[in-house]
Amino acid sequence: MHIENEPSLLYPRDEILETRYDRNGVTDSASATERDTEAELEHQAYLREQEPRKLWDGYYKFDLSVPPGLPRAGWIAGRGRWPTDTRALAKANPNGGVDLLLATQPLPRSLHPEPHGVSLDGRNISKSHGALNHGKSTIQIGPLQYEFTYTNRTEAEESKFQEDKKDYFETELHAPSPPPALSVTPSQNSLQIGEWTFSSPLGKGVSGIVSAASNFKGDAVAIKSMVRSSQRDSRMIQQEVEVLESLKSLLEDADTDRRIMRLVEVIYQWGSPIWDGTRPFEYVWILSLPLARSTFAELVRRDTSRDTDCNMAFFQQILQGVAFLHRHRWMHCDIKPANLGLVSLNPPRAVILDLGQARSIPNSGWFEPYPGTCGTIGYLAPEMERELFNESVDVWALGVVGYELMTGSHPWMMAQNPWREDKEQLRLRWEDKYRTTMRELQEADDGTIEHLLTQMLQHSCGNIGNTNQRISASEALQHEFWQLSTTVTQKKRKI
Numbered sequence: 001m002h003i004e005n006e007p008s009l010l011y012p013r014d015e016i017l018e019t020r021y022d023r024n025g026v027t028d029s030a031s032a033t034e035r036d037t038e039a040e041l042e043h044q045a046y047l048r049e050q051e052p053r054k055l056w057d058g059y060y061k062f063d064l065s066v067p068p069g070l071p072r073a074g075w076i077a078g079r080g081r082w083p084t085d086t087r088a089l090a091k092a093n094p095n096g097g098v099d100l101l102l103a104t105q106p107l108p109r110s111l112h113p114e115p116h117g118v119s120l121d122g123r124n125i126s127k128s129h130g131a132l133n134h135g136k137s138t139i140q141i142g143p144l145q146y147e148f149t150y151t152n153r154t155e156a157e158e159s160k161f162q163e164d165k166k167d168y169f170e171t172e173l174h175a176p177s178p179p180p181a182l183s184v185t186p187s188q189n190s191l192q193i194g195e196w197t198f199s200s201p202l203g204k205g206v207s208g209i210v211s212a213a214s215n216f217k218g219d220a221v222a223i224k225s226m227v228r229s230s231q232r233d234s235r236m237i238q239q240e241v242e243v244l245e246s247l248k249s250l251l252e253d254a255d256t257d258r259r260i261m262r263l264v265e266v267i268y269q270w271g272s273p274i275w276d277g278t279r280p281f282e283y284v285w286i287l288s289l290p291l292a293r294s295t296f297a298e299l300v301r302r303d304t305s306r307d308t309d310c311n312m313a314f315f316q317q318i319l320q321g322v323a324f325l326h327r328h329r330w331m332h333c334d335i336k337p338a339n340l341g342l343v344s345l346n347p348p349r350a351v352i353l354d355l356g357q358a359r360s361i362p363n364s365g366w367f368e369p370y371p372g373t374c375g376t377i378g379y380l381a382p383e384m385e386r387e388l389f390n391e392s393v394d395v396w397a398l399g400v401v402g403y404e405l406m407t408g409s410h411p412w413m414m415a416q417n418p419w420r421e422d423k424e425q426l427r428l429r430w431e432d433k434y435r436t437t438m439r440e441l442q443e444a445d446d447g448t449i450e451h452l453l454t455q456m457l458q459h460s461c462g463n464i465g466n467t468n469q470r471i472s473a474s475e476a477l478q479h480e481f482w483q484l485s486t487t488v489t490q491k492k493r494k495i
């Protein structure tokens with residue numbers, strides 16, 4: 001390959017080949033005296049197409065070391081109908097030649113001038129776009145065929161590539177680089193399920209591994225891979241699927257702000273939702289939207305240069321999601337940083353993930369304690385395993401997350417659950433930590449986040465605090481803090 005001065009045009013390595021198409025079977029019957037009919041014009045165009053022409057043979061390399069001349073447009077292979085200045089790009093001449101344009105974003109329809117038809121792996125994408133999400137893809141443009149292949153990179157090459165990509169996004173596209181796990185680039189031996197190609201795993205929980213996956217249109221989803229190898233696994237998976245299905249229509253109709261993940265599809269490895277036990281194990285894949293770029297766990301881990309306004313915007317959105325669930329008589333039951341996703345940083349968009357443990361609230365409004373069946377140590381409200389409890393356990397858990405967002409550390413993390421019968425010593429230590437934390441928070445004025453958190457972290461166990469005083473999610477959204485913080489943000493913006 002050699003590269004000339006214009007970096008957007010990558011010329012092939014090999015010599016230009018002169019090729020003559022086979023003209024057999026084409027009859028040159030048009031008479032010079034006849035008027036040009038539409039059919040004849042078409043025929044002449046066809047004959048022109050059959051003229052000897054120069055074909056490029058060789059390969060093109062798309063690489064960050066050779067960035068495109070017009071970064072917003074993307075990489076170009078071919079003679080290039082695309083001029084190098086943006087205004088002219090809009091008026092691109094559709095007959096200037098055949099190119100392959102690897103755009104960084106879908107092109108507007110008016111910029112799809114290819115008259116011959118374009119297909120990707122046999123699918124017509126002339127009027128749309130396609131994602132190169134297989135290790136190898138075939139791109140057909142009229143009579144030309146390209147084979148697109150991803151290079152396998154070593155670990156060192158991969159980390160260099162990720163660094164270069166970050167620089168490229170920041171300097172050329174003025175946007176944050178998408179995290180590697182969200183890239184549609186397939187990993188080596190990527191798994192393909194239906195139309196979805198898996199990329200790298202995003203997170204792991206007790207019940208499954210969640211990966212990003214994309215289809216040929218470039219749509220991205222989260223896929224949770226779960227294995228069932230017993231009736232018990234099968235029941236647990238089925239329970240999660242039923243909850244997600246019940247919430248799906250509710251969310252589609254009502255959750256206009258999209259604060260909660262939603263089910264897209266469930267794929268059973270052998271097609272049946274019923275486990276018949278004839279195979280040693282089977283996969284079940286749960287597809288959901290949106291795909292989060294990271295979670296609150298990362299937000300909490302960030303150093304002290306935390307962007308408080310942004311963190312509070314995320315926190316408020318999650319509170320809205322929780323209030324939505326409670327209004328529709330659902331309780332999440334496992335609120336914690338790893339289950340709260342960040343979809344976008346600017347504008348901030350957060351989403352509640354993992355509804356696997358969500359429960360619908362009974363008419364009585366109360367749940368019986370059933371130790372060890374839901375929630376995560378560190379986020380369990382004290383009453384949860386000892387007394388009748390209600391959906392306000394979500395508010396407690398979110399209060400703990402709010403404290404972590406604010407300070408970067410957990411107020412009372414313990415390896416074991418201090419609320420079990422035999423954990424008296426642990427419980428005393430917990431109560432100590434709780435009192436210290438609350439005293440610290442109560443020093444702040446009304447209308448501050450600290451004040452809001454003290455109201456979210458009320459409880460009645462051990463005669464300290466009072467669950468009845470715990471604020472509900474919708475009351476928390478009305479807290480003075482939000483009014484004041486909006487004013488502060490607006491003032492900041494004006495400056």
Ligand SMILES: Nc1ncnc2c1ncn2[C@@H]1O[C@H](COP(=O)(O)OP(=O)(O)OP(=O)(O)O)[C@@H](O)[C@H]1O
Pocket residue numbers: 202203204205206207208209210222224261288289290291292293294295334338339341353354355356
């Ligand atoms: N839509 C998504 N986008 C990005 N990451 C996700 C998404 N859904 C889940 N994850 C990540 O995958 C992790 C595991 O997913 P999930 O919580 O659904 O599994 P789980 O087995 O139920 O976990 P747990 O152990 O918390 O019960 C999450 O904690 C989160 O970090």
